[in-house]
């Protein structure tokens with residue numbers, strides 16, 4: 001049957017009908033009063049979503065482009081950076097920093113485990129001559145479903161005083177509380193196709209006054225992603241280069257939807273979706289990859305033992321038209337991942353878990369009593 005695809009991957013995420021309809025409109029000129037109005041509203045609402053008075057700039061890039069903007073605008077060749085690596089996206093930060101000629105030091109944890117804040121503390125305290133110019137962290141590590149303890153790590157960065165904190169919030173923004181101003185986060189990158197409920201094509205960077213200070217002396221080459229240009233033009237409700245006008249209209253609609261739901265309600269919903277998914281997975285006797293207390297509200301990774309991850313994904317797709325994500329890099333084939341980010345409701349989780357049970361049955365997985373997963377998810381929904 002056509003048109004029944006259910007996306008349960010951590011981006012692109014499902015898009016609401018109101019947003020799809022907004023996307024169907026003719027493009028408008030970006031040097032027009034009509035576009036200025038859209039931009040003004042979107043900029044205001046982005047600040048609301050980011051819980052900040054800082055600049056939040058929109059770029060025509062994927063999430064990685066926003067990350068790159070977060071590096072090249074604030075650092076200089078040879079600068080020392082401390083990067084947290086416990087998954088694919090942490091590794092990406094380290095590779096990107098090395099590509100730009102930064103001196104990369106890392107704090108590592110096994111894939112599936114959270115970064116240890118004390119290791120950041122030790123390295124930052126040892127840096128008495130303040131050579132560390134930035135600490136770079138992935139908040140929600142999408143490759144493993146781990147939520148890193150950004151709040152505590154950031155406290156150690158603040159105690160250091162000099163270093164900027166640069167954050168990949170691509171799958172945490174709009175899913176879990178991330179109060180930029182309250183915590184004093186300097187650079188926060190995110191992307192449209194994740195918590196924003198719109199298709200891929202816009203990257204966002206929030207920039208603190210402290211980061212703008214660093215911008216003045218930063219020497220890495222920049223042109224298209226020179227955030228100073230975006231800042232200057234954002235003040236006039238415009239952009240330096242042609243923005244994805246249709247996506248901006250979609251974003252306007254999506255942000256209104258988020259505002260009417262409310263931040264607390266959005267975070268509570270993601271918490272509930274995560275809890276229901278995790279309880280269901282446990283009840284099906286499948287091992288969760290990320291430990292309790294450190295799990296991402298955007299994505300649940302499962303590491304099955306008596307059944308093949310790729311077979312599960314294949315049956316889920318063929319029989320139920322539900323797309324799940326596989327493992328990345330050396331976890332390819334070893335884990336599968338259930339995305340529950342953005343436009344996802346309790347019903348979607350019940351559907352996915354029921355389909356997963358049916359899939360496991362088809363794959364002759366014996367270690368589960370029928371209905372146990374759905375019952376566990378339903379219990380969570382009944383309680384919250």
Ligand SMILES: *Cc1c(COP(=O)(O)O)cnc(C)c1O
Nearest residue numbers: 011062063064089142170171191
């Ligand atoms: C999706 C994602 C990105 C960005 O990936 P793009 O493909 O460049 O949009 C970055 N970090 C994390 C944690 C992600 O989940």
